[in-house]
Amino acid sequence: xxxxxxxxxxxxxxxxxxxxxxxxxxxxxxxxxxxxxxxxxxxxxxxxxxxxxxxxxxxxxxxxxxxxxxxxxxxxxxxxxxxxxxxxxxxxxxxxxxxxxxxxxxxxxxxxxxxxxxxxxxxxxxxxxxxxxxxxxxxxxxxxxxxxxxxxxxxxxxxxxxxxxxxxxxxxxxxxxxxxxxxxxxxxxxxxxxxxxxxxxxxxxxxxxxxxxxxxxxxxxxxxxxxxxxxxxxxxxxxxxxxxxxxxxxxxxxxxxxxxxxxxxxxxxxxxxxxxxxxxxxxxxxxxxxxxxxxxxxxxxxxxxxxxxxxxxxxxxxxxxxxxxxxxxxxxxxxxxxxxxx
Amino acid sequence: xxxxxxxxxxxxxxxxxxxxxxxxxxxxxxxxxxxxxxxxxxxxxxxxxxxxxxxxxxxxxxxxxxxxxxxxxxxxxxxxxxxxxxxxxxxxxxxxxxxxxxxxxxxxxxxxxxxxxxxxxxxxxxxxxxxxxxxxxxxxxxxxxxxxxxxxxxxxxxxxxxxxxxxxxxxxxxxxxxxxxxxxxxxxxxxxxxxxxxxxxxxxxxxxxxxxxxxxxxxxxxxxxxxxxxxxxxxxxxxxxxxxxxxxxxxxxxxxxxxxxxxxxxxxxxxxxxxxxxxxxxxxxxxxxx
Numbered sequence: 001x002x003x004x005x006x007x008x009x010x011x012x013x014x015x016x017x018x019x020x021x022x023x024x025x026x027x028x029x030x031x032x033x034x035x036x037x038x039x040x041x042x043x044x045x046x047x048x049x050x051x052x053x054x055x056x057x058x059x060x061x062x063x064x065x066x067x068x069x070x071x072x073x074x075x076x077x078x079x080x081x082x083x084x085x086x087x088x089x090x091x092x093x094x095x096x097x098x099x100x101x102x103x104x105x106x107x108x109x110x111x112x113x114x115x116x117x118x119x120x121x122x123x124x125x126x127x128x129x130x131x132x133x134x135x136x137x138x139x140x141x142x143x144x145x146x147x148x149x150x151x152x153x154x155x156x157x158x159x160x161x162x163x164x165x166x167x168x169x170x171x172x173x174x175x176x177x178x179x180x181x182x183x184x185x186x187x188x189x190x191x192x193x194x195x196x197x198x199x200x201x202x203x204x205x206x207x208x209x210x211x212x213x214x215x216x217x218x219x220x221x222x223x224x225x226x227x228x229x230x231x232x233x234x235x236x237x238x239x240x241x242x243x244x245x246x247x248x249x250x251x252x253x254x255x256x257x258x259x260x261x262x263x264x265x266x267x268x269x270x271x272x273x274x275x276x277x278x279x280x281x282x283x284x285x286x287x288x289x290x291x292x293x294x295x296x297x298x299x300x301x302x303x304x305x306x307x308x309x310x311x312x313x314x315x316x317x318x319x320x321x322x323x324x325x326x327x328x329x330x331x332x333x334x335x336x337x338x339x340x341x342x
Numbered sequence: 343x344x345x346x347x348x349x350x351x352x353x354x355x356x357x358x359x360x361x362x363x364x365x366x367x368x369x370x371x372x373x374x375x376x377x378x379x380x381x382x383x384x385x386x387x388x389x390x391x392x393x394x395x396x397x398x399x400x401x402x403x404x405x406x407x408x409x410x411x412x413x414x415x416x417x418x419x420x421x422x423x424x425x426x427x428x429x430x431x432x433x434x435x436x437x438x439x440x441x442x443x444x445x446x447x448x449x450x451x452x453x454x455x456x457x458x459x460x461x462x463x464x465x466x467x468x469x470x471x472x473x474x475x476x477x478x479x480x481x482x483x484x485x486x487x488x489x490x491x492x493x494x495x496x497x498x499x500x501x502x503x504x505x506x507x508x509x510x511x512x513x514x515x516x517x518x519x520x521x522x523x524x525x526x527x528x529x530x531x532x533x534x535x536x537x538x539x540x541x542x543x544x545x546x547x548x549x550x551x552x553x554x555x556x557x558x559x560x561x562x563x564x565x566x567x568x569x570x571x572x573x574x575x576x577x578x579x580x581x582x583x584x585x586x587x588x589x590x591x592x593x594x595x596x597x598x599x600x601x602x603x604x605x606x607x608x609x610x611x612x613x614x615x616x617x618x619x620x621x622x623x624x625x626x627x628x629x630x631x632x
Binding site: 127136259302305310313 | 377425429432435436443446448450570572606613614617
C-alpha cells in the first residue's frame, strides 16, 4: 500500500520551488491580505458563523499537517476536536477559569489522548492508518456517550461560560466581541502549524511522506516523527475544538461522531491538501454552505456535501487552493518564458 | 449456562452480519484495492430496500432476499462503472474518500425520503417462534441467521477455492500483474467482483432488517465495526474477514451480556491488542516495510 496521497498528485510540489519562495514579496502580501480578511470577517458575516469558520479552518489545517505534509490520512480527528471541546467545557464550567486557559487545557487533553492513539496507529500506513484512527475515534465516541455523569451523554455539556476576567460581560454581550477575544488562539494555532511546516522538522515530515524508506535509511526514526506530528496535530485540532465549544456554549456528541472526522477531511481536500491556505478556504465554503442550507430549511445537507465531495475527488483533487496556485504558477511560468523568448 | 448459550447464539447471528459484509469488503479490496467506505450505507440500503419492497408490493422477507440482493449487485456494478473506476489507478485513499462522499449522499438521501424513524419490518413467516432445547429457549430467526451466514460464507469459500472463476479472482487478488501476464483478463472481473461485494453487504442488510431497527443511520456504526473487523482479520484475507467477523460478533454479544454499557469498547480493545501483537491482522500478510 503506498501512502503517497500528495506526492503522486502534486508531483511538482517537492521539485519546483514554490511560488512564494521565488517571489518572497508575495508571501507578505498574502499574509497581510489573509490577516485583514480574518479581522474583517465578523463585519461581513454573522459573528458566530465567522467563529465557526475560523475554528474549522484551524481544524482543517491540523488534518492537513498529517495528510498534506506527512502523507497520513487521519479519519479520526473528531476524537481530538471533541475531547478538547468537552475538556474545555468541563474546565470552564467547574473552575471558572478564563476561556483561553480552558481551551489550552482542552488542547493538552487532546494531545494526551493522541499519544496512545498515535502509537498504535502509526504501526500501520496508508488506508490502514485511516481505518485505525477512525475506529479509535469511535471508541472515544462510545465512551463519551456512556460516561453520562461527566459528559452528559446525549444531552452533552450545556451552558459553557465565556469567562475572561474583566471582559467577561463584554464578550458575553455580543458574539462580535467574542470573535476578537478568541481569534488570537486560532491565529496562534495557524502560526504554530506554519512554524512546523517551515522547520527542519517539517522537511523531515515531507521526506517521510515522499519516501519513507529513504528517510529511514538517512537515519530518521520515521515512527517517532509520525507520532510527534500526530500529537502536534491533535493539539491544533484541540485548540480549534475548544474555541468552537466555548463559542457555542455547549459540547455535544456531534463533536465526536465520525461524520465530523469526515467533514474535516472534506474541508481539507476541498481547500487543497498540502497548502496551509487551503484549510481556511475550504472551511469558509463548507461552513457558509451548511449555514445557508440549514437556514433555508433544506433537509439533507449530506446530499449536497456528499455530491460535492464526489466531484472534488473525481475532478479537482488539488482542491481550490491547489488548483488556483498551480494555475497561477503555470501562468507566471508561461509569462516568464515568453519574456525570455523576446 | 442458559444465558451463555443465548449470548453465544446472539453473537453468532451478529457475527453473521459482520462476516458477510466484511467478506464483501475483503473481496473488493483484494481485487480492486478499494476500501469501500460506503459498505455500511449499502448494508443500510439492503435493509431499507427490503422494508420498502414490503411496503410497496407486499413482498416479504423470502422474496426480498434474492430481489434486493440482485438489485444491490446492479447498484454496485453501476457504482463501479460510473465512479470508482476512474480512481483505481490512483492511491487507494482517493477511493476511500470517494466512497465516503457517496455514503454522506446515500444516508441523507434515505433520511430525506423516509425520515429518521425506523421503518417497520417483521420476522419472516416460519421463523417467528422460539426453539426449546432442554431448558434453553432460542429465537429461531437467530438460529437461521447464524446457520445461513455460515453456509453462505462456506459457499463463497468454495466458490473462490474450487471453481475456475474463483481461481481467477484469487489470482487477481494475489498478483494482478502476473495474472495478466498469464493471459487472464483481470479488468473483466473488476466490475462483477465489486457488484458481488456490494450484493453481500445488501444481503447482510436484508438479513438484519427483521431483527433491528431499519433506518438511514443503521449503517453508520456498522461500517466502523466492519473496519475494526477487517483490521483484526487482516484486510487482504478472505478467511480473516469471516473469522474476525464472527469473533467480533461474539465479543459484542458477551460484552453486552456481561460487561453492560461499555461492551462496544471491547471491540476496539481487541483491535488495539491485535495491532500491538500482529499489526497486519490475524490472517493478514505482512505489509512491505514502508
